[in-house]
Amino acid sequence: MAGQLLFKANGVGKTYGMNTVLRNIDMEIYSGEVIGLIGENGAGKSTLMKLIAGVTKPSMGSMELMGQPYSVNSILEANKHGIGMVFQEQSLVANLTISQNIYLGREKKYSTMGFVNWAKMNADAKKALDRIGIDLDVTKKVRDIDFAMRQMVEIAKVLDVVTETANGHAIILLDEPTTVLSDDEIKALFEQVRKMKEAGNAIIFISHRLDEVLEITDRIYVFKDGDETGVFPTEGADTNILYERMVGRVATGEFYIENRQTVATDEVVMQVQDLSVFGAFNHVSFDLHKGEVLGLCGVEGSGKEDVCAVLIGDIAPTSGKVIIGGQERTFKNPYKARHAGILSVPKERRDEGMIGILSIENNIVISHMEALQDGLILSGKKTERIANEWVKKAGVKCVGIKQHINQLSGGNAQKVIFARALESQCPVLILNHPTRGVDVGSKEEIYTLIREMTEAGNSIIVIGDTLDECIGLSSRIIVLKDGLVTAEFDCPVGSKPTQMDIVQTMM
Amino acid sequence: MKKSLVALLAAGALAVSAFSMAAFAEAELPEDIGEYHLGICVLSLDNEYWAQEAAAAQLAAEAYGVESEILTCNSDPNVQLQGMKDFIAQYGDKACFVVDPATTANTASIAELCEESGNYVTILAHRAEGLFPKDYPHFVVSLMLDDLANGAKTAGALFEAIGGEGQVVEITGLLGDDSATNRHAAFEAALADYPDIEVVDSQTASWDQSQAMTLTENWLVQYPDLKAIFTSGDAMALGAIEAMANYGVSLPIVGCDGTKAALEAIQNGTLTATILNDAYNIAGYGAAYAIQAACGMLDPTSIPDDERLIFAGTQLVTADNVDEIYEGWIVNGNPGYDYFDLDFTVDHYQDPSK
């Protein structure tokens, strides 16, 4: 325990009406340490964060800050005590500049008689960004920078707010900050976290990804169903125990169900020849075999996303060919791609994948409605039968197929979208971050579905949520760097390449 | 009794009068008459009445041998003014205008514009309060339609048709429109002479045929003893007639405007009466006044001030006179007016104090 005791929670709990979402939590935060919070969705992590950050008040127990009773009514008040939270949903205003966002609500100190001294504010904003090692034009509008940078700006903002009041022993809460970041950016973020920690601040870090938590934290609190199920020093932590405490069951060593990985056949379902998109990638060629999972790896901006975008008809290639079944095909839009036999499971499930207003049933059949018509009329019986089959097969937890998909949890909604992809009868499926934002339990079920897809003879191209996942799932991996294919790895079960092998070809 | 003259003209005296007209024209028309240009400013041509106005002004221009051009503005006052300015820029002092203004307020701007540039203008159907031709030497005359008198005529015809007693409903035009307001006032005034008429409801249909039809459908259910329907526009009358036909009744009903369809309805016996607002009169003579002033045949300032405020002639159309009017106005598209006889249009004069 590095420094002095900053914060202490004694038997804190939270109830909403009859329901208890957090029970009897004890927690100690020392200056200069990074605390990891892990647990499945709904385990109570976010609730605890909200109590500390002043979003809501605890129903029982008490909190202390620097030995004094700590009870705040708002985020602003918490900020004044040196506690700040970076929210999962970004809270930046896209129409304002970076500096305006950083000092949003705090313009007063830069204004005299209503006139804001923009130059001074910009200079300070620059300093705030420098503090976390980010070099950005602070007069840019937030809408003009990418999500990763927005996250950094948000962190800079919170850091600026709390250090203003509590220099040296601020507490910063990071709620899944890495979800939208690429590996490089995560690295940069971790560096900043370490710097903040060395300066004597305490950081609480929430993440779905165990490997990240193990890398950056000093101690780990595990939550399950509102209870604290364990506190472990990170050094020497046993991942199996962590997983068990989190999920309540023993992790299978075969997380990626590699025993069901299929061996690719010689049959080529799709040939990509010399494909280029001006300004994105050049001369990409590969064959996709029947029954294989082909992983695409590369850092953000390497061109892997653009390759997929071409294959599903989102963007038009500048040159090159896609050959399916011996015929050259070009797709102007995803509709044409689907007819050529390619369908995608998009990255942003809520924005690009789910059709919230429609039922589970309709979400499943929507990519294959032509086959379900009696004449011009959709057959209710057929759709129901198919939807019921898939709900059962994919293990979607729901009350019935008529339920709206937007009432499902992330993992279950993702399963519905996988069911749609399988029901589409498209032989080539492109999975873009198939387990993004899905809790550990659902991940396993989704991996099972992927295995079932290839067993059924589908071919899959996957962009993994993590490199680990990509290696685990794929039977072959292609690495892109700066828009060019730099390496290809075979990944047979038992002799998969290590992350290190692949990262070397990515950088 | 000038109105019955029209029938005479149409019947046969046309040839004679045309001959005398030609003689008159040759004697009096200035030599450079062909260089004059008449700007015919109407709101648009997609309305039967406005299209008739334009046609009438063209007839008058032809009679004088003057070039004419139709300027539409889609009811936009600024477009109307700009169109006039462009016309003046093109033809200078050889331009003159007959204008159906886009709005009542626009009449003042039009008078100012023409006074400034020295072009003669006649303004039809609307006149802003306090705007008088006597204050503008180039504002030749104001020709208006006497909605109050017209409303009184149709209301009278309607009340007589039901023997002066019984339940009546009224369908008014667009709320706030001055014609609608005047015709409604005329209806109210006419009631004073018929104490046994009971007005059970009065609603607006905004000049719209379909809305009038809906209103009538509902009224026929609500007021089984309804005896007659007063409307202040032909389109609305036609809507009410359709509703009655569907309901299987045929009550006396009057309109106003004198559209082709309304005249046909009078011929069918479904419409009791309407007012012919007679675009050939108001717009044709309006054009004639402007042309005569422009080419020096008429000095507007020599007309007594009050006589430059004119109500143009209109006619009550009933089954008695509908056939001849339909023939002249609709079939021939020319009632055969003598556009050199400027006094013909004067029905009576406007109140000079307003």
Place this chain on the structure above:
Amino acid sequence: MNNKWEASMASLSVGEQFAEKVKDNARKDRIRRLMPIILLVVMTAIGAITQKNFFSARNLVNILYQMSIPLVISVSLMFVLLLGSIDLSIEGVMGFAGSFTAFLVQNRTNNNNFGIFGIILVLLICTCVGAITGFIHTKGRIASFITTYAVGQIMTGVAVLVYNSTPIAVTEPAFVTISQSRLFGIPYLTLIAFAIFAVGAIILNFTAFGRAVYAIGDNETAAASTGINVQRTKIKVFALSALMAGSAGVLMCIRLKLGQSSIGLNQMFPVVTAIVLGGGSLYGGKGGALCSFVGVLVYTELTNWLTLMGVDTYLRGVIQGIIIIVAVTLTIERTRKTISK
């Protein structure tokens, strides 16, 4: 922040959570869906209590007759609004269809007598116009608001050209039959309109095309990613919308026996209002046949009732406006997005 969800998430098992969540959602949904029906019942009750003639057979037939054409227009808007678009050309297309129909069937202005073939021609032209509108809107990526407004202007202009400024009075005997003959006391025109509406409802609810319209309206990106042909679906919607607007124009011509461009005037926005009254959304994705039907019925009852009441003509607009605001407040689906910007 939804406290209730957080609560049930931690204390219940996953299965129980779903049961909870769905029960709650279903309840909210039921109430929201019921609101327009409640509104309809209330409106009808008020009508029946205050006016003895409201429930008379003739008045009921009147209401059905008066809602006929709005109902056909509502099919048009039902699809377009579900997409989250708007079709401002409806009024222009109606005006054109009515004018051109009057021109082609037996009338007092010319010697044409094409009868039903004339109507078919008119509807074909309207459908093509709609398809072109959709094509310009999707391929040219021009907002539907602008495209349809422009097309509406063009159609109004063409309508005036057709009848050369003097509206054409129709003498076609079939038109008289359609508006005056009745089956079980209901005018043919009403039966035709209801049949058109039924076909529209079936297309929306029971075809792949209808499902695609819902999907695009709710989330266009996601719909595209499922491999729905977004552009073609949109073009079809605008073609269908124009076909329906054209049908409404023909029916209007049958109703009024007169063809002129103004028959479409002020026909669209009351129906938009009616659909919102019925619980439809202007944002796309929400609405449907029931929304449209109930909305149009409530709206028609309201105007009918105001006439029966004999409300002062100057106050009528005020009263109608207030009632609409109150009613919409009760039935509207509130999204997190704001439409008032």
